[in-house]
Structures are given as C-alpha cells and as structure tokens.
Amino acid sequence: MSEKNNIDQKKDRIDHIENVLASVAAGDIDARINSDIEDDLSGIEAAIDLLIDDLTDELKQREKMQKEVEDKLVKIQEQQKVIFQQQSDLLELSSPVSKVWDNVLILPVIGTLDSQRTQVMMENLLEKIVETGCTIAILDITGVPTVDTQVANHLLKTVTSARLLGAECIISGISPAIAQTIVHLGIDLSSIKTKATLQDAMIYAMKQNKRSENVKLQSLFTDYDKREE
Amino acid sequence: MLQLTSDNNWKKLGEHHVNSEHDIVSVRQLIRYYAKEMNMGIIDQTRITTAVSELLRNMYNYGGGGEVHVETGLVDEKQTLIVTCIDEGPGIEDLELAMSDGYTSGKGMGYGLPGAKRLVDRFEIKSERNKGTTVRIMKWK
Amino acid sequence: MNNEMHEKRIPIIKIGNFLIVSIQVDMHDKLAIQLQSQILEEIEKTGAKGVLIDISVLEMVDSFIGRMLSGMASMAAIMDAAVVIVGMQPAVAITLVELGLEMPGVDTALNMEKGMEMLERRLEEEDYEL
Numbered sequence: 327m328s329e330k331n332n333i334d335q336k337k338d339r340i341d342h343i344e345n346v347l348a349s350v351a352a353g354d355i356d357a358r359i360n361s362d363i364e365d366d367l368s369g370i371e372a373a374i375d376l377l378i379d380d381l382t383d384e385l386k387q388r389e390k391m392q393k394e395v396e397d398k399l400v401k402i403q404e405q406q407k408v409i410f411q412q413q414s415d416l417l418e419l420s421s422p423v424s425k426v427w428d429n430v431l432i433l434p435v436i437g438t439l440d441s442q443r444t445q446v447m448m449e450n451l452l453e454k455i456v457e458t459g460c461t462i463a464i465l466d467i468t469g470v471p472t473v474d475t476q477v478a479n480h481l482l483k484t485v486t487s488a489r490l491l492g493a494e495c496i497i498s499g500i501s502p503a504i505a506q507t508i509v510h511l512g513i514d515l516s517s518i519k520t521k522a523t524l525q526d527a528m529i530y531a532m533k534q535n536k537r538s539e540n541v542k543l544q545s546l547f548t549d550y551d552k553r554e555e
Numbered sequence: 556m557l558q559l560t561s562d563n564n565w566k567k568l569g570e571h572h573v574n575s576e577h578d579i580v581s582v583r584q585l586i587r588y589y590a591k592e593m594n595m596g597i598i599d600q601t602r603i604t605t606a607v608s609e610l611l612r613n614m615y616n617y618g619g620g621g622e623v624h625v626e627t628g629l630v631d632e633k634q635t636l637i638v639t640c641i642d643e644g645p646g647i648e649d650l651e652l653a654m655s656d657g658y659t660s661g662k663g664m665g666y667g668l669p670g671a672k673r674l675v676d677r678f679e680i681k682s683e684r685n686k687g688t689t690v691r692i693m694k695w696k
Numbered sequence: 697m698n699n700e701m702h703e704k705r706i707p708i709i710k711i712g713n714f715l716i717v718s719i720q721v722d723m724h725d726k727l728a729i730q731l732q733s734q735i736l737e738e739i740e741k742t743g744a745k746g747v748l749i750d751i752s753v754l755e756m757v758d759s760f761i762g763r764m765l766s767g768m769a770s771m772a773a774i775m776d777a778a779v780v781i782v783g784m785q786p787a788v789a790i791t792l793v794e795l796g797l798e799m800p801g802v803d804t805a806l807n808m809e810k811g812m813e814m815l816e817r818r819l820e821e822e823d824y825e826l
C-alpha cells in the first residue's frame with residue numbers, strides 16, 4: 327500500500343468519523359463508526375463509538391424520565407379533577423337539609439360561608455322545601471364565624487325566595503359579631519324573622535305549626551257546631 | 556363610544572326578529588332552548604331567559620322592535636351564551652338613569668335593565684340618540 | 697291574531713267559594729292583562745272570596761308577569777277576595793328576587809292543598825272575628 331493511498335484512506339475514515347458525529351448531533355442516535363480495520367486509528371474510532379453509546383444511553387434515559395414525568399403530571403391532573411369533584415360533592419354534603427318534624431326543615435350551617443357555598447345551600451334548601459312541602463325552614467348559622475356583604479345578601483335572598491315559594495324561613499344563631507357586621511354593612515334584615523338560638527327558632531316553628539293546626543281544629547268545630555244545630 | 560366585547564371565534568346560533576308580543580315569547584323560549592343545549596343549570600337557564608325577556612320587551616316597547624343575535628363561545632375561558640339585542644329606535648338619553656332601579660319613562664316598574672344586569676355575568680349597553688340601542692348580555696355555565 | 701288569543705284563553709274554574717286558575721302557557725303580555733281582567737270579572741260575577749293561581753308549570757316569570765300577578769292580588773283585595781300564588785318553582789323565585797321583584801304583600805303557597813287551606817283559614821278567621 328502506497329503512502330499516498332494510506333493517507334487518502336485515513337482521510338476517508340476521518341471524514342466518516344465527522345459524518346457520524348454530525349449525524350449523532352442531528353439526532354440519529356443509532357449512527358456508529360463501526361470500523362473493522364485494525365490500526366492506530368481504530369482505537370480512536372472505538373473510543374468515539376463508546377462515547378456515542380454513553381451519550382445516547384443518557385439521552386434515552388432522559389427521554390424515559392421525561393415521559394414518566396409527563397405521565398405523572400397527567401395522573402396528578404386526573405387526581406385533581408377527582409378532588410375537585412369531591413370538593414363540590416362535599417359542598418353539598420356540608421349543607422344537609424333535614425326534616426326535623428312535621429312541616430319543619432332545619433339547615434344547620436357550619437364553617438365559613440363563601441358566596442358559592444351560600445348559593446348552593448340556597449338552591450338545596452329551596453328544592454327541599456318544594457320536595458317535602460314543609461312550610462317552615464330554619465337556617466341556623468350558629469356555626470358560622472363571620473359573614474360578608476355578599477353572603478348576607480344571599481341569606482336575605484334565600485329568605486325572600488322561600489317566601490315566594492310559600493314557606494317561611496327563619497334565621498337563627500346570629501352571633502354578636504355577625505349582628506355587628508350586618509348592621510355596619512347597612513344590610514336590612516328587618517323584613518326577616520331572626521331568632522337568637524336554634525331552640526328559640528324551633529319553639530317559634532312549633533307555635534306556628536300549632537296556630538295553623540288550631541285554625542284547622544277551629545274549622546272542624548264550626549263544622550261540628552253547624553251539624554249540631 | 557364604548558365598544559362591545561366580540562370575538563370572531565364565537566359561533567352564531569341564530570338571528571331573530573322581534574316585532575310583536577308573540578316574538579317576545581317565542582324568542583325567549585329559544586333562548587331557554589339554547590341555554591339547555593349548553594347544559595346550563597336550571598337557575599342560570601331561567602336567569603338568562605328572564606333577562607332576555609326584559610330586553611326584548613324594552614326593544615318592542617321603546618325601540619320599535621329589532622333584532623336578536625344569539626352566539627356561543629369562550630369568554631374569559633368560559634363557555635358562554637351571548638345574546639345581543641339591537642334596535643334602531645330613539646336611543647336612551649341618560650344611560651345611568653335608565654340603569655338605576657325604579658326608573659321608568661313609561662308605566663313600567665323600572666326593573667328591566669338593572670334587573671337584567673343582575674341576572675347575567677356580563678352586561679354591555681350602547682345607545683345613541685336617534686340611532687338606536689344595543690344591549691349585549693353574556694351568561695356562562 | 698285575535699283568534700290566536702282566544703284559543704289561548706286561560707280557564708277559570710270555580711270550586712266552592714274560590715276560583716282556581718292554572719296557568720299552563722308562557723303568556724305574552726296581552727294574554728297576561730286579559731287574564732287579569734278575566735279573573736276580576738269572574739270575582740264580581742261569582743262573588744268568590746279567594747283566588748288560587750297555580751303557576752307550577754311556569755318556567756319563567758319576568759317583570760311583566762310578576763307585575764300582573766301582584767297587581768292582581770291588590771285589585772282582588774279591593775274587591776274583598778284574597779289571591780294566593782301557588783307552586784312557584786325555586787328557579788323562578790330566585791330569578792324574581794334577583795330581578796328586584798320581591799312581591800311584598802302577595803300571599804304564596806307551596807301547593808294547591810296548602811293554598812286552599814290558607815284561604816279557608818282566612819275565611820274562618822274573618823268569621824271568628826265577627
């Protein structure tokens with residue numbers, strides 16, 4: 327082999343190395359030098375191949391990791407959705423309306439009231455009034471630390487809407503702090519029935535019940551009297 | 556002059572004329588239908604239908620009738636029903652006054668405009684003397 | 697057009713001392729006004745002491761219909777008849793309140809039975825006072 331040929335061949339091989347490196351850099355991670363000639367250059371060629379192996383391994387690793395992270399993110403987002411759903415379920419659960427006795431519904435409210443929760447509560451209460459035919463509803467806010475203008479207005483709206491349906495809504499358990507806030511905010515609650523405690527509200531409801539019962543009895547008596555005559 | 560919010564990506568659902576009391580009834584029923592189609596809750600359906608009924612009656616009583624455009628699309632990233640009532644009537648001289656509770660130039664109660672505003676998520680009004688009045692209201696799910 | 701309005705005439709039924717009106721259609725304004733006069737005429741004709749207006753199928757009450765209903769109550773009261781609005785849907789009630797129509801002074805009942813009881817109670821109380 328002439329010296330010139332030898333140099334040309336080496337030049338080609340170096341070109342090949344350059345090409346392979348360029349390919350790898352461009353993203354073709356399967357490109358290798360794969361030389362089968364044994365001489366002083368082959369050591370370098372093998373070393374470069376090894377280097378590329380390492381590099382691509384790392385690249386693959388990173389891609390795998392990225393995919394895992396993305397998968398996790400999707401999972402977390404799904405979990406968040408579930409949590410969000412649970413929260414809105416809880417929102418409804420946390421305002422349980424129950425019929426305590428004939429004709430009377432009680433809605434005990436516990437915790438901080440925000441505008442959204444008050445809105446959901448209002449809708450539940452009104453639906454329940456129609457469903458049960460109860461004409462008295464007690465909204466007990468003993469467990470509510472504070473109210474703001476919006477919440478107070480929602481409460482007011484609940485009472486007024488209930489009246490339009492044909493039911494009386496009483497608010498009980500207004501704490502001194504809430505009473506102060508309501509007056510300071512200039513909200514007029516004079517048109518609605520408020521009672522200091524849940525007990526007071528229940529006694530009031532009972533009396534109201536009795537009152538209508540009495541009238542019913544009265545009319546029975548008059549019917550009876552008429553028959554007697 | 557105030558510009559109404561608009562977006563080329565909104566989808567047009569319908570255009571309706573309002574020239575009689577019957578039109579008021581049939582258009583407000585259509586609005587209910589569109590709101591239902593969007594899966595709006597029953598209370599929000601009722602709110603937008605009622606607000607539109609108020610605007611249609613104003614349009615018929617004061618604006619000599621007009622047109623209603625119904626669109627749907629994203630507003631503040633929320634799926635929204637957009638209803639625009641357009642008349643070419645006398646316009647409203649004092650918008651602030653007209654928007655206040657209890658003001659009526661006729662024998663209404665003056666709750667139409669301010670009430671409609673309370674019932675929707677966004678309320679835009681534009682009026683020019685002798686040119687007409689346009690009210691655009693939006694309600695999202 | 698006149699014909700159409702006639703077709704949609706809302707029936708008024710008399711039971712005992714009371715009139716019962718069940719509104720089954722989405723009323724246009726003229727129909728609402730017509731119903732108002734119709735009921736007042738019927739009160740005069742029959743001497744009814746109370747009117748039950750069932751709106752349980754109404755999906756919407758705007759300021760016009762709201763005004764007609766509360767006006768109805770005041771007018772009937774002057775004629776010595778009590779009006780009870782029966783069966784308003786929750787969504788309608790909330791919307792009316794937000795609109796600004798709280799209808800003060802209008803009596804309401806959850807259903808026909810309760811409305812009837814209410815009117816009867818009213819009559820009894822009057823008898824009792826005498």
Ligand SMILES: Nc1ncnc2c1ncn2[C@@H]1O[C@H](COP(=O)(O)OP(=O)(O)OP(=O)(O)O)[C@@H](O)[C@H]1O
Nearest residue numbers: 613617618646653659660663664665666667668688
């Ligand atoms: N499209 C319109 N063109 C001209 N004027 C209007 C128009 N809409 C409203 N107005 C004016 O604004 C006033 C207030 O309107 P609004 O709907 O609040 O009350 P109203 O129609 O008078 O009474 P209500 O709606 O309670 O029956 C009207 O009395 C009228 O003068």
Ligand SMILES: [Mg+2]
Nearest residue numbers: 613663667668
């Ligand atoms: Mg109006």
